[in-house]
Amino acid sequence: MTQSHTLTATGLARTTRFRLDREGWISLSLLLILVVGATVAYLAGERFFVNLASRMVIIALAGVGLNLALGFGGMVSFGHAAYFGLGGYVAGIGAFHAFDMTPALGIPFLPNGSDQMIPLWLTAIALCGLLAYGIGRLSLGTSGVYFIMITLAFAQMIYYFAISWPTYGGEDGLPIYIRNQLWGLNTNNSLVFFFLCFGLLVLALSFCHRLLGSRFGAALTMARLNPIRLATSGVEPRPIKLMAFVISGMITGLAGALFADLNGFVGTSMLDWHRSGEIMVIVILGGVGRLYGPVAGAMLFVAMEFWLGGLTEYWQFFLGLVLLAVVLFARGGVFGLLAGRSRHE
């Protein structure tokens, strides 16, 4: 038995990259469903459903970001709305100043606002990285419940700041009148925008895949499984976790920038702690620590929102029941149900 185990394991190590296992097939199918669904809806003239698919993709991206910290780094952040919202506000504020032709934040020596997606995305990623670095530095000194509450509290701080700062709409939020631009593409076309988001999601997934298989990923995995072992091996756990936390915030921030452009609006609801909870729910629904878990989670979540929301105004009541059932009885989420226990190594 030992013999055959060793054989299959070595065999796997050689061929994994070229052969899909069950989890791989499910992941691929999810991406295919999104692409085919959005394209068919577009051809049928159903813009609403194309946007629904874009919404799934963007929320999945936010979840991919959180999953890096939560699923792979074991850091239960209850404040990822901060990055989601900050990313959104970067897109919104950039567009606002581009529209007004005033310098960013109204500070004279800063360049004018921008309605170009690439610089906006880069700004969102950089600022979210910075914010995550600050929050991570302070929060990673603690663990367990403290970490959960502190990340939540810092996200609330950003939320209240946004509410009480009147320049960018305060409680009313900030509309984006014209969707931000990318080179010569027509970003107003729903399918073009969908594929932009989809491309970024695939990029983020591949990046995370690569990252998790790297030396950094090995250290991060060890930091989650057994930080004492990691330290005894000579690697400080905290910088590893902090780096993962920063990257996690960056990815979620990028999703926020896309989300603001999708809705043509950014408001404090993107910073609300319910949002943090939702991103977390998406990760859990899909299956914690599964790379494609957030994709499944986001698809399920947005589908439920649409379907239950159409049936009853109180759809969140049922979302609560579903979530409770998943936590109590189906811990592995969608991937746990479909693909069995997660692979190790």
Add this chain to the structure above:
Amino acid sequence: MTLSLLFEQLLNGLQLGTMLFLMASGLTLVFGVMGLINLAHGSFYMTGAFVTAWVTGTTGNFWVGLLAGTLAAAAVGALVEFAVIRRLYQRDHLDQVLATFALILIFSEGTRWLYGSSPLWLNVPQSLAGSVRLPFGVEYPLYRLAIIGMGVLIAIGLYLLISRTRLGMRIRAGENDREMIGALGVDISTLYTLVFALGAGLAGLAGATIGALQSVQVGMGEPVLILAFVVIVIGGIGSIKGALVGALLVGLVDTLGRVLLPDLFKLFMEASAASGVGAAIASMLIYILMAIILIFKPNGLFAVKH
């Protein structure tokens, strides 16, 4: 800034601190004894407020309503503990967060279903209406003063409960050693239900009393819940004393910051910008306070060993 305004705001800060203590003591007790993080604690606050408003509306008596609201919150707490929470004690914090987040969704939407989206109103009882004259020429609402008084009584009551009674002894034993208390032959599940119901009842009482100052609406418990989190992070999770100190600190800093900061910024900024920046900074003040305390005391002011 006059002295009387400052004094008045000081009292307002105390009153907010009192409310936060009622919320935070339940949270911290539940964490200390059962090791559970409960996001749905704000739902008990809301339950207390809704039931009080509803019963007061039907009976016309605020005190009956207050009693009903507090008891209803405690009862709902016991029920929730029995149905859901006790399955979570052995789970990790992530599961606890998610399950209690699910409970928030169920409670909030359920309440909206029952009562509709428009807020209920609850009036200050006749006997506590009006205001009293205090030093520095302050006319302060009697009701708010009564809240502060109630907070003091409850803090003393909790202290006596925990230090003097058999239940308190078991709670302390449970905080120190969860296995040990089982070995002592104490019925743990009953103890846990009791502690949880006690925390829920205190939250319900807080919601009920605040209901008369604000409108009673869905989601009212959430801002308070997050403030209560800040309180127990500052005070040290699991410590009742920490909850008290943290609650007063947060109540005072938040209230006074909102009044003082805009004025402070007016000293070196033009007035409209000063009030904007001042308000924005003031809204972040308690989180900044929390961050500073965490840098020096990562486990809070009155850290409890676990």
Add this chain to the structure above:
Amino acid sequence: MNDAVLRIQNLNKRFGALHATKDVSFNVMPGEIHALIGPNGAGKSTLIAQIAGTLPPDSGTLWLDGQTLDDLSVAARARQGLGRSFQVSSLAESLSVRRNVMMAVQALQGTSFRFWTPVNSDTSLREPAEAVLEQMALSHRADTQVAELSHGERRQVEVACALALKPKVLLLDEPMAGLGPEGTAKLTTLLETLKHQVPILLIEHDMDAVFRLADRISVLVAGEVIAHGTSETIRNDPNVREAYLGDDHA
């Protein structure tokens, strides 16, 4: 005394009224197994924690290969060349044996902030790890999950992880505990050959193993080193017999 690999000087630790580590000094020389023995409650765990870096001493100094370890974190001490195993096995249960060992190889090679090259096919990580596993006679278990290993095998993997760091000294915390006669014999043989590669500070309960293996022994009683010396000296030391072995052995 400058050629000592690990030098511990005047270490003190108090917990309130309890003086848990009392002016402890000893050293580990190249090529030797230095055993630290003592009855339960003598303060062995407290001492190990201070050497490994999980507990800061009140006073005293540690040198490893001429460099001080004071104020260094656990990870920094490991990088300086302090390899250790734990009394209660501390491995990543859900990972394979190889991946556990590869972590130490990775640390030895420097930065973990490399985000692109996959570790699974990285021969510069795999080969050193496999070499250590072979030395420990664990090659056949390389792909096995730690969770599936026997108690003795875990001990071996811990030592393998420590060895992969190419340590200057090896700190083994009760490696024989719970092993049974056969496992103890195997590990004893292994440590005998290992000491020529890296000196060992052995904290151990199993007296037979200690007297067989140790070149020198220090005896810790109530936080204090009451005797130093070879097996022979310690065996005959009246203080040790009284304090450690108790009257019925005297």
